[in-house]
Amino acid sequence: MAAPSRRLFGTNGVRGVVNRELTPEFVLLLTEAIGTFFGRSKILVGWDGRTSSPILSDLVASGLMSAGCTVYELGMAPTPAVQYLAKAGGFNGAVMVTASHNPPEYNGIKVMDFTGVEIPPEGELAIEKIYFKKQMALRDWNSLGEKLPAQDRLEAYRRAIMERVDQDVIRRSRFKVVVDAANGVGSLTTPYLCRELGCEVVTINSHIDGTFPGRLPEPTPANLDSLCRTVRSVGADVGVAHDGDADRAIFVDEKGQVHWGDMSFALIAEHYLKQGGGREVVTPVSSSQVIEDIASKYGGKVVWTPVGSPYVSRTMIARGAGLGGEENGGIFYAPHIPVRDGGMATALMLEVMATAGERLSTLTDRLPRYFNIKDKVPCPSRLKSRVLRQVKKEAEGYRVETTDGLKIWHRDRSWILIRPSGTEPVYRLFAEARSKEEAERLSSRYKAVISRAVKRNVRRS
Ligand code: MG
Numbered sequence: 191m192a193a194p195s196r197r198l199f200g201t202n203g204v205r206g207v208v209n210r211e212l213t214p215e216f217v218l219l220l221t222e223a224i225g226t227f228f229g230r231s232k233i234l235v236g237w238d239g240r241t242s243s244p245i246l247s248d249l250v251a252s253g254l255m256s257a258g259c260t261v262y263e264l265g266m267a268p269t270p271a272v273q274y275l276a277k278a279g280g281f282n283g284a285v286m287v288t289a290s291h292n293p294p295e296y297n298g299i300k301v302m303d304f305t306g307v308e309i310p311p312e313g314e315l316a317i318e319k320i321y322f323k324k325q326m327a328l329r330d331w332n333s334l335g336e337k338l339p340a341q342d343r344l345e346a347y348r349r350a351i352m353e354r355v356d357q358d359v360i361r362r363s364r365f366k367v368v369v370d371a372a373n374g375v376g377s378l379t380t381p382y383l384c385r386e387l388g389c390e391v392v393t394i395n396s397h398i399d400g401t402f403p404g405r406l407p408e409p410t411p412a413n414l415d416s417l418c419r420t421v422r423s424v425g426a427d428v429g430v431a432h433d434g435d436a437d438r439a440i441f442v443d444e445k446g447q448v449h450w451g452d453m454s455f456a457l458i459a460e461h462y463l464k465q466g467g468g469r470e471v472v473t474p475v476s477s478s479q480v481i482e483d484i485a486s487k488y489g490g491k492v493v494w495t496p497v498g499s500p501y502v503s504r505t506m507i508a509r510g511a512g513l514g515g516e517e518n519g520g521i522f523y524a525p526h527i528p529v530r531d532g533g534m535a536t537a538l539m540l541e542v543m544a545t546a547g548e549r550l551s552t553l554t555d556r557l558p559r560y561f562n563i564k565d566k567v568p569c570p571s572r573l574k575s576r577v578l579r580q581v582k583k584e585a586e587g588y589r590v591e592t593t594d595g596l597k598i599w600h601r602d603r604s605w606i607l608i609r610p611s612g613t614e615p616v617y618r619l620f621a622e623a624r625s626k627e628e629a630e631r632l633s634s635r636y637k638a639v640i641s642r643a644v645k646r647n648v649r650r651s
Contacts, residue, residue: 231282373397395416450549474502495593563626
């Protein structure tokens with residue numbers, strides 16, 4: 191299932207630092223290539239709240255129109271809203287200007303097809319070919335694309351989410367919710383969505399500001415101190431933190447404890463399987479076994495994918511699976527749209543809490559407990575595949591899976607995932623075990639194995 195190698199597109203579109211990798215000239219040529227790929231068609235364009243998004247979205251519109259596409263400008267919107275509206279509005283595709291959770295100096299271009307899902311790797315390769323071979327088909331003056339407004343559609347997106355949950359049971363619970371939108375586009379939808387679901391809403395970091403003055407756009411526990419404090423001080427039932435483009439949601443319980451994405455996914459999966467929503471749940475190999483425990487308890491089945499949200503979406507579509515999730519807080523709900531959606535995740539979590547009639551901390555306490563360690567080891571990109579082969583040899587005797595990188599299983603269901611980063615010269619390590627000590631032991635053992643292999647190969651090359 192590994193993607194053929196692409197030169198511009200990464201796991202989630204084309205990303206880079208603005209005016210360094212992502213220069214205006216490059217973005218214009220790239221979107222001329224994207225427009226050529228789509229041909230004469232209706233393309234929805236949205237953007238996040240980054241300082242560079244107004245510049246890039248104008249370039250995107252210009253590139254698409256010069257290739258004959260009609261551009262419908264949605265304006266600032268969460269990525270999942272653009273994806274849902276691309277599908278529901280009968281567009282041929284969509285382009286989103288966003289760098290998701292990356293630091294403020296980054297931005298990116300994400301391309302979706304008429305289903306609202308990221309175009310497959312073959313499509314990305316086709317766009318790259320047009321770009322590198324300079325085969326952009328620019329139109330004459332009398333067949334250029336137009337630019338039309340497509341604002342005021344965010345309400346339709348919110349309504350679509352609300353239709354997928356039990357609104358009455360949520361409204362009866364009269365939850366108090368704190369929303370931390372990371373000064374990003376989630377502030378345009380999630381606070382309103384929660385209010386429409388009968389919640390009392392407190393917001394923090396919810397004015398859009400591309401300098402991200404409140405916190406960095408990645409909702410890691412280290413960035414969520416003020417959310418945790420606010421949840422406790424206002425006596426909220428739950429806090430929700432988005433990344434910069436609101437396709438991810440991380441939840442904080444009423445005690446102010448952050449629960450990482452695979453725990454909230456486990457709760458949503460439990461609810462989904464119990465309610466007879468479907469049998470299969472889809473998740474990348476980096477997720478906790480807690481998903482497997484929950485699935486087997488309710489007669490469900492976990493389908494494991496490589497790491498990256500497009501893999502989860504495509505696997506869900508191919509298998510007709512209804513629910514997917516990622517350890518980073520991505521929840522994919524196919525009845526709405528099989529892409530990760532922070533607003534949909536929030537509504538589902540409210541439904542889980544309301545249906546159970548219990549506090550979020552009680553629900554998470556009941557889940558099987560595992561300990562996770564994340565780490566990384568430097569490794570020059572050119573040595574990555576050679577090093578991985580040598581590490582695999584050292585894991586002889588253990589069960590090894592190769593869905594993505596190496597997943598090595600040790601005793602008592604502890605495991606370590608070793609995968610090359612697609613963007614940095616490092617190996618990423620994810621270890622999980624029943625105790626913190628065992629997870630740390632696994633992580634440092636393989637860290638040492640990789641470092642030794644890197645050193646050997648550096649000396650040789
Ligand atoms: Mg994102």
